[in-house]
Amino acid sequence: MTTDAAMTELITLIKRAHALGTIGELLAWDEQVNLPPGGAEQRATQQAALAAAHHAAASDPRIGELLAALEGRQGLDLAGASTGQPPGRPDSDARPAVVPQLDDDQQAVVAQARRDYDRATKLPADFVREKAAQGSRGYHAWARARATDDFASYAPVLEKNLELARREAAYLGFGGAPYDCMLDKHDPGLTASVVDRLFGELKRELVPLVREITASPAAARAVAAAEKLCGFPLDGQRAFLREVTEAIGFDYSRGRIDVSLHPFCSGTGSDVRMTTRYKEHQPLDALFSSIHETGHGLYEQGLPAAHLGTALGIHAGMAVHESQSRLWENQVARSLGFWRCFEPRWRERFPAQTAGVNADELYLAVNAVEPTVIRVDADEVTYNLHIVLRFELEKQLFAGALAVRDLPAAWRAASRELLGLEPASDREGVLQDVHWSDGSFGYFPSYCLGNMIAAQLWYRVLALRPAIEEEFARGDFSWLLGWLRENVHAHGRRFSAMELVRRVTGDTLSPRPLVRYLRERYGGLDRE
């Protein structure tokens, strides 16, 4: 068997498993968008059957054979790939050896395939079942605890979830650093020490900056301006956001937008499914959440179609994904140039609703900053501190430096320190997020890392194209999208988030561009 033949066979098997995964995503989209209320149990049965089929495809022993051979460690007699090593049991704990016969792209594909295969085969079936059952129980326990503001009833769930996370890390070879395992799940290669350094620096700069911004007269005027926007008919909102998202480049022949309780983006390649929700008295909510999801959607639409399912055709991780949604939502859509383009079209669609709002007020409303204890209600400035808070607590939980029972107090203290606000109750504090209820630790940091990456990419864009806001003002977003396509989307998962940022911007990832961007944008609001 030649190396090329082994690669071809491996890719076929990987793509089959990936296709089953995308079906699961579509079922989840359908559940949020279409499923009749009585259909939940049947859907759970379908998802369970599909998960079993996906696991069978992802753990196909033939994948293991092909990987071992392509990694040059044993097995199949690959023409031109012999490493002289004696055949033996595959030692998949070892990092894959670099096989000189594989080019860079092939090595990226093999490394990701190894990652997925290990995850599919190293976790015992009993453990996977226990974790799934606990995730479902945990979700319901969280919902009850939140409704009744009863953290004590939820604490045992969190303790169990932490224990399962530690066991998972041990199975996957992260025994000494379970929190790194959690981070690595969402962002390959990311470690707690890197996040710690980045967030530490961000926190030092951002805490005083937030106080400065929110104390400014512009902040109060922005909040007042946002409150003037009301009575926007939903049909008009729908048409306007369709116009905007299409103008910035979303290809509706390869995707769609529907309504769900919480906005999200799923799907990939030629079938991207975004959702939003419409509020008559908060027209900026649907608009900006749609632009955010469009950023995710543009990334998925920009991945190399021929490689869909391998490392060359999947996203680089959640931090990079989030950078794409935040860049379009914040750097682009909160800019003056953007609103010079869209303000007239917005007034045309909503003449009565916008009559009493002048251009300054609109721009202030788009950039309103108001501290809140609730993460999902936060503006782009304070949002980052909500994430720093969660990261610090997760880190301490995994280090054993914080007991679950002490979480509510630790949350309140951190909230006071970072946001200057203390939640009135646990349901507005430690119980506000769903993530930990099913054991999704290590996910939060990607939100803030995404903001950092977006800002760092943005200053690279400005260096190359200083007058880009003029293009926005003319409704032309094509250069920016083309640049992102070429420099971010086209790489798939060839590089980690850190490596990608270094390659594209020439610098290692840093919180300084984000702080600079926030200072320039929000400091500038008071200048008029």
Added chain:
Amino acid sequence: MTTDAAMTELITLIKRAHALGTIGELLAWDEQVNLPPGGAEQRATQQAALAAAHHAAASDPRIGELLAALEGRQGLDLAGASTGQPPGRPDSDARPAVVPQLDDDQQAVVAQARRDYDRATKLPADFVREKAAQGSRGYHAWARARATDDFASYAPVLEKNLELARREAAYLGFGGAPYDCMLDKHDPGLTASVVDRLFGELKRELVPLVREITASPAAARAVAAAEKLCGFPLDGQRAFLREVTEAIGFDYSRGRIDVSLHPFCSGTGSDVRMTTRYKEHQPLDALFSSIHETGHGLYEQGLPAAHLGTALGIHAGMAVHESQSRLWENQVARSLGFWRCFEPRWRERFPAQTAGVNADELYLAVNAVEPTVIRVDADEVTYNLHIVLRFELEKQLFAGALAVRDLPAAWRAASRELLGLEPASDREGVLQDVHWSDGSFGYFPSYCLGNMIAAQLWYRVLALRPAIEEEFARGDFSWLLGWLRENVHAHGRRFSAMELVRRVTGDTLSPRPLVRYLRERYGGLDRE
């Protein structure tokens, strides 16, 4: 292992395969309703991966072991199920032996599982791939041939499809009777000789009856009345058909209705997905097609939920399925009682559009009969003759009594004989239907058998409940739905269509009730 344990394990495996099948149905629904135009190729990749997963689940060797044991033929040591036969290779060609240890329900489950397992394991993988590829090629060849009215280019496709059908029949043990194999696919146990007898009798009665009805003055008035219905806003149509379908019993907490190019119903149990299409100038089109799909949907919603996926919780076959859609569409929704209930609500929703249409005209429009050469445009009377035509040609093709090249002429002759009309071109004749293009032979008869069954059920209903139209006039459809639930839906696939009809009506299936019903309804239109 006990018999009960073997049954439980078998049912778990069957349900898993069934769940994967229902996912395929949902993907197909989504393709018709939601898929962005550019997503077709990705969807094909998903369906192929899912089909492979479904096949693996349906051909799991453990199912074969459990079946052989439960059929009392070999293998596992079932407590209390030993038949004294020596162990040996399962002989799945033989009809399952009746195992006294299994009750009637268990035997029904085992028989259906055997049917599915044989289909999954007896067709060689190469053959399945060849058939799938030919089906896709055939569809495109048909679409081209129809667009250009070029039967000659399509003839080789049909010849190939016939050859594949014969091979499939041979693999499945129907070597001597390939057309029976085609019928059996859609209606378990159905044979050509039974259909031949039923359709022969129907044809003798119906051909003169159609000429009588269409020559009557009422027929001309009905067509004129239908043409007066125009300018019905789509939103109003949508709201009205929702009101109607909900009133007759469709449970929208366990299903929904959307828009697609061609109406259909898919899904089952608690997640039934119906579709329709709206035409401003033909408001009865969306309404009646929705009531038709609602009949299918009520059947699926009425199947025993706990048994979803086994013979006790799946429909009895396409003929019974079609009887449910036709009964609600025709016997119920074209009745005077039904319109006494809904006419006032209809006028209320569409005051301007209905102002010039009196009650008689509305009732005539609902019951318009007009011969056409196109099956999908046909009314409920002439529709049956379109099916008789297709059955006779399919039967001759499979018997080798008709060559594919002679099909166009045979079609024209049969159309003249049965409908009194000759298509002006092949695209209005032999090329009008998609079914044969992917080898779906033997499907057409179920449409007409469904009409027969509906009529026969209807006279049973009238015998039990002579004044049921009075209930309809009050908007009360609950007795009828309850009766169908108990007498048809609750049985799942325990009985063949023929057996079910005999049990419910006390008579063997006959075309006489259908002819009587058509005579009473359409003969009656001239009475005023």
